[in-house]
Amino acid sequence: MAIIDFREIPSSKGGQAGQDEWALFTREFFDAMGVKAEEGPDRGPDSGRDLILTERRIGTLGTGEHRWLVSCKHYAHSKKAVYDSKEVDIIGRLRKFRANGFIAFYSTVPSSGLSGTLERVKEDFGVEVYDCERIERALLENTALKRVFERFFPESYARYTREHIAPRAVGDLPLRIRCNVCGKDLMDERNGIFGFANRVVEGHKVETVDVYWACRGECDRLLESRFDKRGLITGWEDIDDLSIPLVFMHWIITWMNSLRKGEHKFTEKAYEKFSEFTFAMAQLVVRETTEEERERIESLRDIPFYLGGLDQWGTELKHIQT
Numbered sequence: 124m125a126i127i128d129f130r131e132i133p134s135s136k137g138g139q140a141g142q143d144e145w146a147l148f149t150r151e152f153f154d155a156m157g158v159k160a161e162e163g164p165d166r167g168p169d170s171g172r173d174l175i176l177t178e179r180r181i182g183t184l185g186t187g188e189h190r191w192l193v194s195c196k197h198y199a200h201s202k203k204a205v206y207d208s209k210e211v212d213i214i215g216r217l218r219k220f221r222a223n224g225f226i227a228f229y230s231t232v233p234s235s236g237l238s239g240t241l242e243r244v245k246e247d248f249g250v251e252v253y254d255c256e257r258i259e260r261a262l263l264e265n266t267a268l269k270r271v272f273e274r275f276f277p278e279s280y281a282r283y284t285r286e287h288i289a290p291r292a293v294g295d296l297p298l299r300i301r302c303n304v305c306g307k308d309l310m311d312e313r314n315g316i317f318g319f320a321n322r323v324v325e326g327h328k329v330e331t332v333d334v335y336w337a338c339r340g341e342c343d344r345l346l347e348s349r350f351d352k353r354g355l356i357t358g359w360e361d362i363d364d365l366s367i368p369l370v371f372m373h374w375i376i377t378w379m380n381s382l383r384k385g386e387h388k389f390t391e392k393a394y395e396k397f398s399e400f401t402f403a404m405a406q407l408v409v410r411e412t413t414e415e416e417r418e419r420i421e422s423l424r425d426i427p428f429y430l431g432g433l434d435q436w437g438t439e440l441k442h443i444q445t
């Protein structure tokens with residue numbers, strides 16, 4: 124996976140700063156999960172740091188405390204595994220600290236030799252290995268760790284959140300929503316509006332004559348004034364707001380309702396543009412398509428009036444670019 128770059132925490136080379144910060148991160152990691160540090164960080168063998176964590180366990184017959192000895196090792200910069208020789212006398216250390224279990228908290232992985240040693244320790248003590256993948260998974264999946272992720276790995280966090288909300292293709296090709304005036308990518312800029320130009324027909328009904336999307340500000344004002352000159356009434360929605368799943372669904376259903384009631388009409392062109400925009404917008408809202416679902420899509424394409432009719436998307440779009 125490697126979404127998180129553990130090297131954002133400095134290496135211990137040329138001083139103990141990195142090792143200290145990795146130990147600090149370890150402490151905050153478990154603290155956020157409700158396990159408090161009792162002692163440490165203390166210097167461990169070979170410039171690693173040890174922590175003692177106390178986990179309160181509530182049992183049927185009574186409540187007890189479980190003491191964990193945590194060994195923090197930060198080798199992400201050298202990408203080296205943690206060798207057996209770097210964990211001196213684990214059982215002796217567990218006894219010394221009167222601990223019930225051992226946690227290996229490594230920014231890389233334990234070597235196979237060390238893994239063997241840990242298996243033997245497991246016969247008498249609890250052992251948990253937090254290697255780079257397990258730590259990453261916890262930081263990404265456990266919401267209690269969000270602040271710790273952000274604090275210790277600010278760059279990875281920014282990259283992850285950016286990519287997380289990046290558009291994902293719904294159809295065959297990713298579609299871009301570009302400003303109708305200057306061509307700027309509104310999905311990247313996140314500062315655009317979706318506008319519609321209406322007129323009143325038959326006394327009370329509203330007809331959307333045209334729709335548009337543009338940067339907020341100059342581009343948007345230019346289009347607005349053009350429609351204004353044609354005597355049309357403009358309105359708009361924030362594209363950023365429309366990328367919120369609930370707002371997006373609300374927007375679609377509101378349009379469906381008003382079309383059903385016959386309160387609203389679209390010109391052919393406006394409806395086409397509206398549909399294409401909505402389809403492209405969905406890329407910011409829906410989740411990724413799985414491999415299995417892709418195969419299902421292929422078989423659904425063979426059914427006329429179902430996805431067969433959707434084939435135009437991505438191949439015959441007139442108002443949206445790929």
Ligand SMILES: [Zn+2]
Nearest residue numbers: 302305338342
């Ligand atoms: Zn623009």
